[in-house]
Amino acid sequence: MKTAALIWTWIEERFDVGELIAPLRSKTVPRHRFSIWYLLGGITLFLFFVQVLTGLLLLLYYRPSTQEAYESVQYITTRVQFGWLVRSVHFWSANLMIFMAVAHMFSVVLLRAYRKPRELTWVSGMLLLFLALGFGFSGYLLPWNTLSFFATKVASEVAGQVPLVGHALLVFMRGGEDVGGATLARFFSLHVVVLPALAATLLMLHLWLVQKFGMSVPPSVESHWTEVPEVRQEVRFFPDFLLRDLMAWCVILAALLVLAAALPAELGHKADPFAPTPFGIKPEWYFLAQFQTLRLLPAKIFGIEGELIGVFGFGLAGALWLALPFLEGRLGRNGSRWVRAAALLGMVYLGSLTLYAYFAK
Amino acid sequence: MxxxxxxxxxxxxxxxxxxxxxxxxxxxxxxxxxxxxxxxxxxxxxxxxIPPGETNSSANDALAGMVGELKPNSGKTFRFGSRPALLVRLATGEYRSMSAVCTHLGCTVQYRPETQQIWCPCHNGCYDLNGRNVGGPPPRPLPAFDVEVRGQEIYVSRKQVA
Known part of the structure; x- marks a missing residue:
């Protein structure tokens, strides 16, 4: 113990760590009936770390080329010790991370945590969610199996529908006219270099903003607390809230391991660009709602391609949603009600179309 | 607290x-x-x-070359499993084969016609035509292989331990 104290003093003399962590010592977290929703962001963060760790491990054996990608993933799952576990945890953690991020987003909207001064916290969080979807989309192709090959083909074809720049976008995404080795190389570098660098930067900004402003208290609770100050309750971040966070992380980790062991990630068949597309091609579940919408839209709406309208609609909805904290004030006195209605509508829409697409033949 | x-x-x-x-x-x-x-x-x-063991490094034989490919008093390296090996045709026309991985620090050795020796350029190690280390730092001889000519093809295999 004496040595530990000496080392601590040595560090303290030079770097003043005590001052750095001082805010953590005095940090408190409000306690009310919605406090449980504060855990979702931390869970998403934990799953991101799981992704980084398992991703680094997969990189040791994965080979990004059309000749070797599928075989190397097969090698990881069948020959490398615990390789099946690492790959399945990466797969399940990715899915859970997107689910938790979406749940975190809706909880933020419904508890109105995006309001002043947290507008940029919202924007950085939304951008992180878009990055997560980019991670999912680019990572899906890497095992180079039939399903991911055709899903990537279809998705890049949809991007090609965008007026004027569509074809350029398609060629940029694919690294050529067709989905092939160049596409795999691009998606690989996107997945392991570009997106992680962007995500790490945005994540630091997001976490810093969360620390700076502290946890948001929902307006209903806030007004009640103003009326009756005696009922206002807070807990210390350390150790009380952190222990709760860790408890949630343990539960998630256990769920992750159970899912990975009981339902390991499938590999399917190696992609063959010259074989017919098999029946039942579907994207990952988090793109199913958009996928189903495009399928349901008529071929022509007022003489314009239905898909084009769909893609434009998604883009517009995404942009409006991103600008939510800035738009709410412009909606007048009932702005917050409109936002709540839009959020509930969005949840019902995404939920029902995802289920519809999942069970549709 | x-x-x-x-x-x-x-x-x-x-x-x-x-x-x-x-x-x-x-x-x-x-x-x-x-x-x-x-x-x-x-x-x-x-x-x-821990990487799983390579399957192809334990190959037991390999095609070393074709008859007539090597002039007397010359040599070539070829792939034996995942490692390089050496095929030498002596001045007498006889074939010899051995591992081409130097036993000192793993460089790839070559046949030198002028000295009629096997030589490693990294630290000037020398082996004789049976693969015995005869000069320089190499600590052990090069493992020798059996050579078999089948028709026009020259096959090399690991020495069978009797």
Missing amino acids: STIASAAPTSRGEQLIASSMPRRRALLLLMGSLVSSLGTLCYPILRYL
Whole structure:
């Protein structure tokens, strides 16, 4: 113990760590009936770390080329010790991370945590969610199996529908006219270099903003607390809230391991660009709602391609949603009600179309 | 610490819920669970890091070349499993074959017609035509292989241990 104290003093003399962590010592977290929703962001963060760790491990054996990608993933799952576990945890953690991020987003909207001064916290969080979807989309192709090959083909074809720049976008995404080795190389570098660098930067900004402003208290609770100050309750971040966070992380980790062991990630068949597309091609579940919408839209709406309208609609909805904290004030006195209605509508829409697409033949 | 925490209204006037445990105990609990979970998780990760054995490095024979490809008093390297091997045609026309991986630090050796020796350029190691280390730093002879000419093809195989 004496040595530990000496080392601590040595560090303290030079770097003043005590001052750095001082805010953590005095940090408190409000306690009310919605406090449980504060855990979702931390869970998403934990799953991101799981992704980084398992991703680094997969990189040791994965080979990004059309000749070797599928075989190397097969090698990881069948020959490398615990390789099946690492790959399945990466797969399940990715899915859970997107689910938790979406749940975190809706909880933020419904508890109105995006309001002043947290507008940029919202924007950085939304951008992180878009990055997560980019991670999912680019990572899906890497095992180079039939399903991911055709899903990537279809998705890049949809991007090609965008007026004027569509074809350029398609060629940029694919690294050529067709989905092939160049596409795999691009998606690989996107997945392991570009997106992680962007995500790490945005994540630091997001976490810093969360620390700076502290946890948001929902307006209903806030007004009640103003009326009756005696009922206002807070807990210390350390150790009380952190222990709760860790408890949630343990539960998630256990769920992750159970899912990975009981339902390991499938590999399917190696992609063959010259074989017919098999029946039942579907994207990952988090793109199913958009996928189903495009399928349901008529071929022509007022003489314009239905898909084009769909893609434009998604883009517009995404942009409006991103600008939510800035738009709410412009909606007048009932702005917050409109936002709540839009959020509930969005949840019902995404939920029902995802289920519809999942069970549709 | 909990006694301080339970002392109600703070400067901002809110109630601070008393910590259910002292900081030191919380820290120990955290450290304990962290260390034990990391220990449990490290086992599969460490096992994952060990690469599974290569299957093709243990090849037992390989096609070394074609008859007439080598002039007398010359040599060539070829692929034997995942490692290079050396095929030498002596001045007498006889074929010899051995591993081309120098036993000193693993460079690839070559046949030198002018000295009629096998030579490693990295540290000037010399082997005779049976693969015996005869000069320089190499500590052991090169493992020799059996050579068999089948029709026009020259096959090389590991020496059968009798």
